[in-house]
Amino acid sequence: SQKIEQNSEALNIQEGKTATLTCNYTNYSPAYLQWYRQDPGRGPVFLLLIRENEKEKRKERLKVTFDTTLKQSLFHITASQPADSATYLCALDERNTGFQKLVFGTGTRLLVSP
Amino acid sequence: EPEVTQTPSHQVTQMGQEVILRCVPISNHLYFYWYRQILGQKVEFLVSFYNNEISEKSEIFDDQFSVERPDGSNFTLKIRSTKLEDSAMYFCASSEEGQPNQPQHFGDGTRLSIL
Numbered sequence: 001s002q003k004i005e006q007n008s009e010a011l012n013i014q015e016g017k018t019a020t021l022t023c024n025y026t027n028y029s030p031a032y033l034q035w036y037r038q039d040p041g042r043g044p045v046f047l048l049l050i051r052e053n054e055k056e057k058r059k060e061r062l063k064v065t066f067d068t069t070l071k072q073s074l075f076h077i078t079a080s081q082p083a084d085s086a087t088y089l090c091a092l093d094e095r096n097t098g099f100q101k102l103v104f105g106t107g108t109r110l111l112v113s114p
Numbered sequence: 115e116p117e118v119t120q121t122p123s124h125q126v127t128q129m130g131q132e133v134i135l136r137c138v139p140i141s142n143h144l145y146f147y148w149y150r151q152i153l154g155q156k157v158e159f160l161v162s163f164y165n166n167e168i169s170e171k172s173e174i175f176d177d178q179f180s181v182e183r184p185d186g187s188n189f190t191l192k193i194r195s196t197k198l199e200d201s202a203m204y205f206c207a208s209s210e211e212g213q214p215n216q217p218q219h220f221g222d223g224t225r226l227s228i229l
Contacts, residue, residue: 032214043118043205043220044157051215089157093214099145099169100214104157 002027006090006105013080014113021075021108023090028103030092033066033073038087038107047088048075080112116140118221120206126227127196135191135224137206143219145212146189148181150174150202151223157205163189164212193226201228 003026013019023033031052036044050057050066050073057064063076077084087107094101119138127133139146148160161171163181180192189208193200203225207218 030214034217036220038157041222041225043207043222046217046219049215049217091157095214099162099164099212100147100209100216100218101159101162101170101172102147102149102157102218103159106156 004105006108010109010111012111017080019077019080019110021088023073023105025071034091035075036089038089044089082112082114085112118206118208118219120221120224124225129228130195133193133196135204137189138187139189139208140219143208143210145209147207148191149205152202196228198228
């Protein structure tokens with residue numbers, strides 16, 4: 001069956017450290033993978049999109065990698081701050097053409113302590 | 115920065131009643147979506163809409179659900195006869211284009227509580 005898995009346990013780290021979150025997928029062959037941030041009671045906010053032929057994508061303190069052989073994406077936040085505390089969702093499109101239909105992982109909650 | 119707005123933020127309805135959730139997508143976006151998130155679970159796709167037609171819908175989006183773009187700015191989700199299991203956060207999203215390489219922009223949702 002098709003699955004997108006993220007670590008369901010919260011990730012607790014100290015301010016200033018690098019947070020690394022994992023997204024694994026099974027029985028999908030996405031051409032693109034997206035990462036979103038979700039705060040309690042709010043909608044997902046788009047962060048980064050990476051294509052299958054891009055090994056790595058960066059935006060300020062954020063970095064995403066995409067390994068289609070391992071069927072895995074890693075999401076890194078460097079120099080983390082308490083304001084980075086949120087749930088981070090990975091998402092992919094079920095199909096690579098036609099109209100978009102995003103499938104989300106369950107998300108990983110990140111807690112950054114001062 | 116333009117944003118997707120949803121009203122109401124919280125809707126409480128008796129089981130069996132009809133409910134309409136409203137969304138104003140970003141003005142130059144052409145593709146619209148509804149998702150739902152049951153408490154503690156993942157965000158699930160319901161339906162996508164383009165050019166005044168449904169382009170894709172999930173198994174959740176049965177005959178009790180319908181969507182409409184009644185004018186140039188609003189996009190609505192109607193649930194005809196609500197059930198207890200319809201209780202969830204409902205998110206509207208929009209995108210400039212519909213291809214998989216496009217980010218979606220989400221509203222902050224309507225919390226629907228069915229009593």
